[in-house]
Amino acid sequence: MPADAPPKADSSPAGPSVAVRVRGLTKHFGRGDQLVKALDGVDLDLYSGQMSLIVGPSGCGKTTLLSVIAGILDADEGEVAVFDEAITKMGDRAKTRFRARRIGFVFQQYNLLPALTAAENASIPLVIAGWKKGPAVAKASEVLASIGMAKKVGSLPSQLSGGQMQRVAIARALVHDPQLLVCDEPTAALDHETGLTVMELLRESAVRSDRAVVVVTHDNRVFHFGDRIAHMDDGRVDKVEDRAPDRSAA
Amino acid sequence: MSWIAIKMLVGDRAKFLGIVIGLTFAAALITQQGSIFCGLMLRTCALISDVTGADLWVMDPGVRFVDDVKPMLESNLDRVRGVNGVKWAVPLYKGNGRAKLTFDPGDIKAATYPPDVLRREREGPPRSPSPSNVFTKGLDLFAPASGDFSTPPPRWYDPAEVNVVESVILLGVDDSSMVGAPPGGPVIGPGERGRMWVGTLEDLRRPESIVIDRVGLRKLFPGCHLEEPFADPPESDEAYVARLRAFLRSAPEIEMNDRRAVIVGVCEATRSFQSSPVVYTLYSRAKRFMPMERKMLTFILAQTADDEGGKKLPPEIVAERIRRATGLGAWTSENFTYRTIKYYLIYTGIPINFGITVFLGFLVGTAIAGQTFYNFTIENIKQFGSLKAMGASNGRIVAMILLQAAVVGAIGYGIGVGLSTLFGFKTLDRWGNPTELAYFTPWQLLPITAAAIVFICVLASLVSVQRVVRLEPAVVFRS
Ligand SMILES: Nc1ncnc2c1ncn2[C@@H]1O[C@H](COP(=O)(O)OP(=O)(O)O)[C@@H](O)[C@H]1O
Numbered sequence: 001m002p003a004d005a006p007p008k009a010d011s012s013p014a015g016p017s018v019a020v021r022v023r024g025l026t027k028h029f030g031r032g033d034q035l036v037k038a039l040d041g042v043d044l045d046l047y048s049g050q051m052s053l054i055v056g057p058s059g060c061g062k063t064t065l066l067s068v069i070a071g072i073l074d075a076d077e078g079e080v081a082v083f084d085e086a087i088t089k090m091g092d093r094a095k096t097r098f099r100a101r102r103i104g105f106v107f108q109q110y111n112l113l114p115a116l117t118a119a120e121n122a123s124i125p126l127v128i129a130g131w132k133k134g135p136a137v138a139k140a141s142e143v144l145a146s147i148g149m150a151k152k153v154g155s156l157p158s159q160l161s162g163g164q165m166q167r168v169a170i171a172r173a174l175v176h177d178p179q180l181l182v183c184d185e186p187t188a189a190l191d192h193e194t195g196l197t198v199m200e201l202l203r204e205s206a207v208r209s210d211r212a213v214v215v216v217t218h219d220n221r222v223f224h225f226g227d228r229i230a231h232m233d234d235g236r237v238d239k240v241e242d243r244a245p246d247r248s249a250a
Numbered sequence: 251m252s253w254i255a256i257k258m259l260v261g262d263r264a265k266f267l268g269i270v271i272g273l274t275f276a277a278a279l280i281t282q283q284g285s286i287f288c289g290l291m292l293r294t295c296a297l298i299s300d301v302t303g304a305d306l307w308v309m310d311p312g313v314r315f316v317d318d319v320k321p322m323l324e325s326n327l328d329r330v331r332g333v334n335g336v337k338w339a340v341p342l343y344k345g346n347g348r349a350k351l352t353f354d355p356g357d358i359k360a361a362t363y364p365p366d367v368l369r370r371e372r373e374g375p376p377r378s379p380s381p382s383n384v385f386t387k388g389l390d391l392f393a394p395a396s397g398d399f400s401t402p403p404p405r406w407y408d409p410a411e412v413n414v415v416e417s418v419i420l421l422g423v424d425d426s427s428m429v430g431a432p433p434g435g436p437v438i439g440p441g442e443r444g445r446m447w448v449g450t451l452e453d454l455r456r457p458e459s460i461v462i463d464r465v466g467l468r469k470l471f472p473g474c475h476l477e478e479p480f481a482d483p484p485e486s487d488e489a490y491v492a493r494l495r496a497f498l499r500s501a502p503e504i505e506m507n508d509r510r511a512v513i514v515g516v517c518e519a520t521r522s523f524q525s526s527p528v529v530y531t532l533y534s535r536a537k538r539f540m541p542m543e544r545k546m547l548t549f550i551l552a553q554t555a556d557d558e559g560g561k562k563l564p565p566e567i568v569a570e571r572i573r574r575a576t577g578l579g580a581w582t583s584e585n586f587t588y589r590t591i592k593y594y595l596i597y598t599g600i601p602i603n604f605g606i607t608v609f610l611g612f613l614v615g616t617a618i619a620g621q622t623f624y625n626f627t628i629e630n631i632k633q634f635g636s637l638k639a640m641g642a643s644n645g646r647i648v649a650m651i652l653l654q655a656a657v658v659g660a661i662g663y664g665i666g667v668g669l670s671t672l673f674g675f676k677t678l679d680r681w682g683n684p685t686e687l688a689y690f691t692p693w694q695l696l697p698i699t700a701a702a703i704v705f706i707c708v709l710a711s712l713v714s715v716q717r718v719v720r721l722e723p724a725v726v727f728r729s
């Protein structure tokens with residue numbers, strides 16, 4: 001089974017290389033009558049330097065796929081390699097370490113710790129990596145400032161709007177410079193306008209030649225942000241679209 | 251990560267307080283009930299600790315505790331003196347005497363109260379009589395409703411105070427050596443060197459003389475204003491002693507076994523279990539204050555001799571020799587104390603009653619603190635989940651939870667023990683002596699309480715820990 005050819009594979013030395021390789025992935029939930037086939041043999045390649053979208057109707061298995069890619073859920077069968085490391089073959093500890101070093105997370109519900117300020121929340125991946133509080137919070141404050149949140153570093157999540165909270169979450173996802181950014185429905189809890197600005201922010205700050213950004217969404221109003229769009233239905237990837245590098249569409 | 255754990259913990263103020271209050275409650279209840287229990291147990295041995303100067307207690311072999319009076323024949327004294335290793339041995343009489351108050355306190359009051367005190371009594375702030383205080387009755391009698399002191403009230407005393415019979419603990423010490431009598435010299439607060447407020451041991455040589463303990467005296471003469479409990483600022487010790495002296499100058503007396511007994515001194519005695527007044531007198535006189543019996547010798551106090559090298563023989567060994575040679579019971583003060591406490595532990599329901607209270611405190615504390623702590627973790631499960639997703643290992647998350655448990659445990663323990671210690675201090679009188687409420691915190695109680703708190707915290711966090719460890723990080727993507 002041939003993998004989808006990367007667009008402009010030979011256009012530049014730093015051109016897109018395969019960041020995530022998914023092969024024959026299946027995942028079931030429950031058993032007997034309750035058995036749900038969440039993933040039914042998924043093959044997919046995603047590239048560095050791109051924003052990839054995984055789209056499809058609710059319940060088609062997007063989140064399950066993203067969870068396996070991010071190493072927080074074990075698949076039943078198949079393989080996933082992230083930057084050539086086979087995470088489906090890793091043990092729990094190795095996977096935990098892999099997540100801490102390589103992956104940034106953005107959640108639909110932000111998942112900020114309510115007792116921590118914006119900067120403290122954004123510093124968590126650094127703290128997990130072993131940084132001391134002072135330098136970690138300072139670095140997180142810089143990242144927040146770079147995405148226009150300089151004035152909010154000391155605010156608690158309860159003092160922030162939804163869009164601001166998602167910005168803090170994005171700062172948290174980027175603060176430790178991960179190679180893979182996974183975002184599950186990052187705009188679903190936001191109104192349309194705010195959703196668009198969050199997607200723009202992800203495009204501008206997150207997409208880099210050595211990093212792959214994967215966004216799960218069922219919101220077709222943000223599809224135009226994707227370089228590569230995987231359409232899923234019923235646990236399968238039906239169709240993969242590669243779009244022009246021009247992203248002036250709006 | 252530890253700062254994150256702490257911020258998570260105190261961030262939810264209501265839950266945090268709930269956990270701390272639960273643990274405080276448990277710690278306070280365990281320490282406080284334990285201390286009252288230990289205080290009571292200590293009281294059972296008050297007499298043993300008050301008798302200084304002798305190593306060994308010799309008694310009828312059937313005596314199981316210090317208040318278990320089983321008199322012996324006086325000939326036993328010589329048998330004990332004959333045992334190798336005994337330096338000297340003296341008799342100690344102990345019995346429950348009946349003191350008849352034949353005495354009109356009105357005369358004494360008029361004689362002992364200086365005019366300025368009378369004036370202060372009259373003009374001082376209104377006092378709220380407390381039912382627990384033995385002076386209340388006296389004060390009420392003393393301050394007539396009219397507030398007019400120019401004419402004395404018709405009666406200075408409550409007639410009920412006269413011809414009342416009070417039970418007292420009568421102690422007769424050896425006539426010549428006076429071993430067992432309170433050490434002379436002034437009282438200087440807790441752990442005092444001397445134990446005599448007024449008078450000396452030599453005063454006991456005067457005919458018909460007795461020495462009574464301070465609290466007992468107050469109990470026997472409630473109408474006499476021997477202390478001024480509501481004075482503000484508190485009465486000085488000098489003023490108090492001066493008043494006692496004035497009181498003794500009027501030669502107050504009681505009657506025991508139809509014989510006159512004149513109070514010549516006031517001493518400090520450790521509170522006993524029965525909390526009856528303690529009356530000290532000479533051995534020969536004590537026998538006359540009690541109805542005559544064939545056997546009158548209650549205890550023999552003995553001192554161990556030095557061996558050939560000039561070193562003191564171990565008292566345990568001499569006690570063993572006495573037991574073997576005479577068939578009597580012979581114990582070191584320490585062993586007699588343990589025997590007494592053991593008796594109370596085994597034959598009275600006291601430990602069970604206290605044990606139940608302590609256990610209930612433990613259960614309630616566990617329930618409140620454990621439940622709140624568990625709720626706290628469960629409510630934060632999503633936060634722990636996202637930490638796990640972001641690459642925090644199970645070990646570090648467990649460490650966070652344990653740290654949170656340790657923090658609330660330490661705070662709860664500190665406040666709880668602090669509160670009960672404060673309570674303990676409140677039960678002391680101004681000289682630092684225990685009052686009606688027995689309260690004693692041996693250091694062993696502190697690690698026991700700590701262990702109970704650690705147990706509660708570990709239990710609570712274990713339940714939480716296993717929830718978090720089993721948590722699939724994939725929950726973070728589920729809304
Ligand atoms: N933990 C789980 N237990 C049982 N079924 C699950 C679980 N997670 C997902 N599913 C099921 O798997 C299917 C795919 O779910 P999901 O990946 O969340 O879809 P999507 O994110 O596309 O909405 C759904 O039918 C869902 O009900």
Ligand SMILES: [Mg+2]
Nearest residue numbers: 062063064185
């Ligand atoms: Mg989903």
